[in-house]
Amino acid sequence: xxxxxxxxxxxxxxxxxxxxxxxxxxxxxxxxxxxxxxxxxxxxxxxxxxxxxxxxxxxxxxxxxxxxxxxxxxxxxxxxxxxxxxxxxxxxxxxxxxxxxxxxxxxxxxxxxxxxxxxxxxxxxxxxxxxxxxxxxxxxxxxxxxxxxxxxxxxxxxxxxxxxxxxxxxxxxxxxxxxxxxxxxxxxxxxxxxxxxxxxxxxxxxxxxxxxxxxxxxxxxxxxxxxxxxxxxxxxxxxxxxxxxxxxxxxxxxxxxxxxxxxxxxxxxxxxxxxxxxxxxxxxxxxxxxxxxxxxxxxxxxxxxxxxxxxxxxxxxxxxxxxxxxxxxxxxxxxxxxxxxxxxxxxxxxxxxxxxxxxxxxxxxxxxxxxxxxxxxxxxxxxxxxxxxxxxxxxxxxxxxxxxxxxxxxxxxxxxxxxxxxxxxxxxxxxxxxxxxxxxxxxxxxxxxxxxxxxxxxxxxxxxxxxxxxxxxxxxxxxxxxxxxxxxxxxxxxxxxxxxxx
Ligand SMILES: Cc1ncc(COP(=O)(O)O)c(C=O)c1O
Numbered sequence: 001x002x003x004x005x006x007x008x009x010x011x012x013x014x015x016x017x018x019x020x021x022x023x024x025x026x027x028x029x030x031x032x033x034x035x036x037x038x039x040x041x042x043x044x045x046x047x048x049x050x051x052x053x054x055x056x057x058x059x060x061x062x063x064x065x066x067x068x069x070x071x072x073x074x075x076x077x078x079x080x081x082x083x084x085x086x087x088x089x090x091x092x093x094x095x096x097x098x099x100x101x102x103x104x105x106x107x108x109x110x111x112x113x114x115x116x117x118x119x120x121x122x123x124x125x126x127x128x129x130x131x132x133x134x135x136x137x138x139x140x141x142x143x144x145x146x147x148x149x150x151x152x153x154x155x156x157x158x159x160x161x162x163x164x165x166x167x168x169x170x171x172x173x174x175x176x177x178x179x180x181x182x183x184x185x186x187x188x189x190x191x192x193x194x195x196x197x198x199x200x201x202x203x204x205x206x207x208x209x210x211x212x213x214x215x216x217x218x219x220x221x222x223x224x225x226x227x228x229x230x231x232x233x234x235x236x237x238x239x240x241x242x243x244x245x246x247x248x249x250x251x252x253x254x255x256x257x258x259x260x261x262x263x264x265x266x267x268x269x270x271x272x273x274x275x276x277x278x279x280x281x282x283x284x285x286x287x288x289x290x291x292x293x294x295x296x297x298x299x300x301x302x303x304x305x306x307x308x309x310x311x312x313x314x315x316x317x318x319x320x321x322x323x324x325x326x327x328x329x330x331x332x333x334x335x336x337x338x339x340x341x342x343x344x345x346x347x348x349x350x351x352x353x354x355x356x357x358x359x360x361x362x363x364x365x366x367x368x369x370x371x372x373x374x375x376x377x378x379x380x381x382x383x384x385x386x387x388x389x390x391x392x393x394x395x396x397x398x399x400x401x402x403x404x405x406x407x408x409x410x411x412x413x414x415x416x417x418x419x420x421x422x423x424x425x426x427x428x429x430x431x432x433x434x435x436x437x438x439x440x441x442x443x444x445x446x447x448x449x450x451x452x453x454x455x456x457x458x459x460x461x462x463x464x465x466x467x468x469x470x471x472x473x474x475x476x477x478x479x480x481x482x483x484x485x486x487x488x489x490x491x492x493x494x495x496x497x498x499x500x501x502x
Pocket of ligand 1: 159255282309
């Protein structure tokens with residue numbers, strides 16, 4: 001064994017890489033490792049119960065001076081890394097959004113690794129550029145978005161929203177690209193979104209120099225949808241006070257409950273007020289493919305930009321987010337900048353994706369989407385989403401039948417929020433955080449948090465918590481293709497047992 005390692009290391013230094021026979025052997029080993037991981041994932045704890053620093057404590061503080069054999073590295077993955085992980089692909093992982101790995105998704109990701117191209121311009125990789133355009137258009141058609149929209153792939157929705165708001169900012173305050181925002185006597189620019197919207201709105205405002213306090217949170221109604229009247233009033237009030245409404249962010253699939261804002265009404269209001277409409281469909285967008293959920297795309301044609309995260313709902317491995325913009329040239333006008341050393345690379349190309357964002361170097365992300373979407377087809381995608389909806393509704397039924405729990409929101413797109421109340425009276429709707437809270441509510445909040453903590457520490461399942469109307473609720477997100485009805489039943493039993501133990 002040692003002989004072989006020494007041999008391969010000396011060849012490694014000669015060629016700069018592992019000799020091909022050795023590499024082939026390692027790949028076979030790795031293929032088995034991946035298949036074994038997938039096959040036996042259910043036998044792992046879903047999450048570790050370690051203190052921070054537990055993993056670091058097992059690793060050397062300094063990088064090795066001499067190269068080490070792959071076998072040794074892989075053994076450490078098994079010994080240190082795998083037990084130190086929350087296994088998002090585990091069938092009992094029921095937290096956040098139903099994140100999933102699939103075999104075709106893994107294969108797609110693997111193929112892109114040896115190709116290792118930089119998809120910054122068409123010429124630096126024509127296939128990556130053209131495939132990106134193709135898969136973006138496939139997704140557009142699947143979710144029924146009009147062909148006035150073209151897109152670009154980024155890593156995450158947070159990055160997508162920042163780019164969208166950069167264009168909105170340029171249109172609200174022309175020449176910001178050239179001159180910046182300072183010393184120009186500009187009014188404060190405002191962004192509006194609901195109290196249920198994702199914090200990426202504020203992050204974008206911070207990055208773009210708009211200021212997080214200029215993101216105005218509009219109250220939501222009893223189904224966690226942005227309240228249209230409050231939005232209209234706030235925009236009018238801001239105008240009267242000399243502020244400039246710049247953009248509204250409507251959400252299709254909010255982070256806590258997957259609620260859907262009244263996009264058409266918001267869109268009409270935006271058109272009238274001449275403000276940019278961005279739709280955050282990071283989570284919900286993919287569900288527009290399911291006939292029962294087609295209604296969620298009502299009004300999308302009124303948007304200026306829309307973000308959809310196929311790494312959340314459409315089976316593409318992390319990371320993969322698409323920003324669509326009506327007339328993509330608007331995005332290009334803000335971000336295109338061609339230095340001399342890239343000029344030769346940008347000739348005659350229909351698209352150079354470096355023109356549509358701050359990133360120059362870009363991974364070949366389109367490939368994994370192409371592999372998974374071809375493998376599943378539209379029918380396969382829809383069938384899996386439907387199963388996730390079925391499971392969520394089933395869980396909601398079980399919750400409804402146990403008087404010690406209450407549903408905290410209508411289940412939506414595989415997301416179920418509920419709360420242990422024991423023998424307390426059902427919770428009335430509160431419209432602002434913590435308003436009207438009583439001591440017993442606080443006690444029940446703590447119990448719900450404790451249920452989540454105990455379940456996660458047990459390693460048997462993983463769930464998350466959120467606040468709705470000021471109250472702590474337990475949140476389950478379905479979507480993992482490995483999670484069956486049996487797993488869900490087991491998860492529900494674990495919740496009930498844990499509540500009984502408290
Ligand atoms: C509604 C919504 N928008 C945006 C985001 C941010 O997504 P990303 O992690 O891709 O930046 C999330 C994350 O969960 C989300 O739920």
